[in-house]
Amino acid sequence: MDYTIGVDLGTTSTKVVLFDKASKVIKTANHGYTLYRDEPDMAEEDLDEIFQAFTEGIIDVTKGLNFATDKLIAVSFSSSMHSLIAFDADWQPLTRVITWADTRAVNYTEELKNNGLGKEIYAKTGTPIHPMAPLSKLLWLKNEKPDIYKQAAHYLGIKEYIFHRLFGDNKMDISIASGTGLFNIFELDWDAQALAVTGVKKEQLPQPVEPYEIARNLDPEYAKFIGIPADTAFVYGAGDGPLSNLGVNAIQPGVAAVTIGTSGAIRVVSNKPVIDPKGRTFTYALDKDHWVVGGPVNNGGDVFRWAKNNLFDAEDSTAKLLHMDTYDLLTSIAAKVPAGADGLLFHPYLGGERAPIWDANARGSFFGLTHEHTRAHMVRAVLEGIIFNIYMVSLALEEVVGDLHNIQATGGFARSPLWRQMAADIFEQPVTVPEAFESGALAATVVAKKALGIMDRLEDIEELVGQSNTYTPNPENYNVYRELVPIFIRLSRQLQTEYANIANFQRKYNNTNKD
Template structure:
C-alpha cells in the first residue's frame, strides 16, 4: 500500500498522521511541548523540544507503514514564528511564536506613523506583534546583541527543513504571514526590509508550496524510519490549510477554526486588502488566497476557565476517566443562551482580529448575585464565538456575504459549541467527520506536488460525511440582543486597555 504523511506543526504540539492515498487515517501520533511564558507577553517554544516531538512522532507513525511505501511527507505549520541564527546556524533565540506580544511598543509606532498601513497594503499581514516584522523591530531595539549577530532568520517549519536537508527556503504561504513578503510580486518587500534593517540575504528563499526536498541527512532518516530520498513537500500555513481541509475553498464558504487560537477565513482567487487593515490575506498557493481574521483567544481560554474555576471538577473527571472539557460543557448546557445577561470578552492574551490590540484584556460584564460558575463557563464559551462573529462582520465587508460555514479545530468536537456557533451566526454549521483536517490538506498538496492529482478539489471526496447543526430560533432573541452590546463594549473598553496593560507590565515581576 502507498502512504502519505501529514505533519501538523502546532503551537503546543506536533501531530503526525499517516494516510492512504484516499485520505483514510492509518495511524497518528501527537507529541506536546511547552509554551514558555517566563515574562509578561512572552510566548516561546524550545527548538530541541520541537525537534524531539517531531522525530518521535514520525518514528511512531512510520512503524505503521511497514507493509508499504511512503510517497511523501508534507506540512501544515503554525504561522508567524521567528528564530534567529548566527553564521554557523546556531540558534540565538528560542522560537518566538505568534502569541508573543513583546513587540507591542514598536507595533504601535508603526501604526501611528502611517508606515504600517503602507506595508500592510503590500504584505496583507495586519500590523501586530504576532508578525516577524514587529518581532524584528523588538530585537533591533531591545536585544541588539542578538540582532547584530543574526545572519539568518527562519520559522518553525523552516528550522526542520534546514536541519533535515540543509535547506534555506520558505514557502509563499508561511512567507505571506511574516509582514515582510509582498503578496503581489511574491518576493520580500523592500519597504518592510528597510524598516527592520535586515536584508534579503538574511531571509530564506521564497518558494512555491509544492516545492520538494529530497536527500535527507541519513542519521535523521534512520531515526524516523524513512528512506533518505523520501520526498518532503513544504506545504503551507495552518490557517490556509484548514480551509482546504474542510473543503472550504469555494467563494463565500467560510472555515471557522478554534483550536488554541481561532480564525474565520474565506478563499479567493486573488489577494484582497481591507482598507481598514482588519483582515489578513495569506497564500494557500499562487491560485488560492485566504482572506480572514485570526483571534488569539480560543481553546486556551476554555482551558484557563477549567484550570482556574473548575479545579475540583477537573480532578473528578480525571478520577472517573472522562474528559474534563466534556464535563464543563455539560455544566454550561444547563444555562440558557446568553448566560442570563453575562458577557465575557476573551482577551486573555491580547487580541488580533478584529480590534488588533495586543493590550486588550479579558473581562466579565454584567455579573450579578444570580450568576454562578456555570453561568461563567457558558459566558466564556459564548464570548469566544461572539468574538469570531465580530470578525466575520469585518470579513464580509472585504469578501461579501458568507454563504456557508465549515467548522474545524478542537471546538468542532463539542456539540454545545457547534450549536452556539450556528445560533450566533444564524447559519448552519457543518462539521466534516475528518478531524485531522490540517494534516489531510497537507497530504493533498503533496499529491499535487507529486503529480498524483491535478487539482485540490479532490479533497471533497476525502473528508467523509458531514454533520450539520441547524440554528435554533429559540436562541435568536438572546443573541441578537447581546451581540451589539458585546461589540459596543469591546470598543469602549479599548480606551482603557493600554492603561491596565501598562499597569500589569509595571507591577508583574518579570
C-alpha cells in the first residue's frame, strides 16, 4: 500500500494524518503543547515541545506499517503562519517561537502605521501592518531585546526550523514567506524596503522556494528514531490559511472558506495578488498561480474555550456523567436560547484583533446585559459574536474581490451543527461542510502529489474532498441577525476609541501586581 502523511503544525497542537493512496484517512495523531503567556501580550511556544509533538505524531501514525512492502510516498506540511525564531551563527536558538498571537510589538506597529512606511510596505507585501507579522516582531527585538537582535544570524519560522533540524536546510516556501511582511509578493523575493526598516539583511533570511520543494536524505539518526525510510520525500507545503482553502475545495471565484480553529479566517482564491487600498485584507500565496485573499481573526475557538473554563467550569463533571464532550454540552445549552440571545452582544476581542479592525489593543465585552440574561444567553452570545466578527471581515473582503456566493466551512467549529447553522443565518449564504474534516493535512498531501508528478492540478482535489452537507439560511433567524449586525458593527467602532486606554491601564496594573 502507498501512503502519504499530512502534518498540520498548529498554534497549540500538531496533528499528523496518515492517508492511503485514495486519500482516505487511515490514522490520526494529535499532540498538544503550551502557548506560553508569561507576561502581558506574550504568546510563545517551545521549539523542543513542537518538535517532539511532530516526531511523536509521525511515530504514532506509522506504527504497524511494514516498509518492506508499504511505501511512504511523502510527508508534507501545513503550518501556522507569522512565527519568528532567532538563531545565532551556530544555529543555536536565541528565542522561543514567537507566534502570530504575540502582540508585544504593538507600539512599533503603530509607528509604522503613523509614519506612512507601513502603507508602502503593505502595498508590496500584502501583509497588513500588525504585531502578528515578523516585520513588527523584528522591530520589537531590535528595540526591546538588542542583545538578541545583535547576536541573531538567522531567522526562521517553526516549519523551517523542523526542516533545518531534519535536513540542515535553510529555506522557506513562498506561502509562509508571504505572511512575514518582509516578502514582495510581486517580485517573489525579500523586499528591500522592509529589510531596510528592520535592519535585517537578506542573508539572515531563508531562501524562498515553491511549496513543491522536496527535501530528501533525512538525517539517519532521525530516520531511525522516527522509524521511516531516510529517502522519504519531505515536501515543504504551505501556510495553513491557503491550504485550508484548498482542502475544502474553495479555490473557485466567489467561494469563501471560513475557518475557525484556535483563531479564524475567511478567504477566497485569486489568480493574482490583490491589495486592499484600505489595508484590511491580506494576500498570501498558495503557489505562484493561486493567491489567497482574506482576513484573519485572533479570536475563534480560544474564546469558546475561555467561556467554558471561566463561565462553565462546573459543566465538565456534568458532561462526564452524560458521556458528552463539554463543548457539545455548551452548544446544546446555547441552542435553547433564540437567535440573537435576546439582545445580548459579545465582542470577542480577548486577544486583541487582526481583521477587520487591526487593533492589537482591542478588548472583549458583553453589551446589553439585563436581569433576564443567563449563562445560556452568554454562551450563545459568545458563539454569535465570533461569527459576527468574521462576517464583518467578509464585508471588507467583498469590497476587494467581489460578491461571495457560497461558504465552505472548516475547522473545529464545522463539527458543530449549531455553529454551522448560525454561520448560514448570519451570512445569509449556504454553508457547506465537506466530509473531509482533516482539510489542512489533506491539502498538504495534494501539494506533495503535485510536487511528485502524481497529480497534475491542485483543482483535482475536488475528487478527494468527498460528500458535503449544506446548511441553508433560516429566514426567521437571519431577520433577527439583520437587525443585530449593524448594532454590533457600530458598537465595535465606538468602543475602538477606548481600546488603547483600557489596554494601557491593564498593562500598567498587570506589571505592578507582578512586581
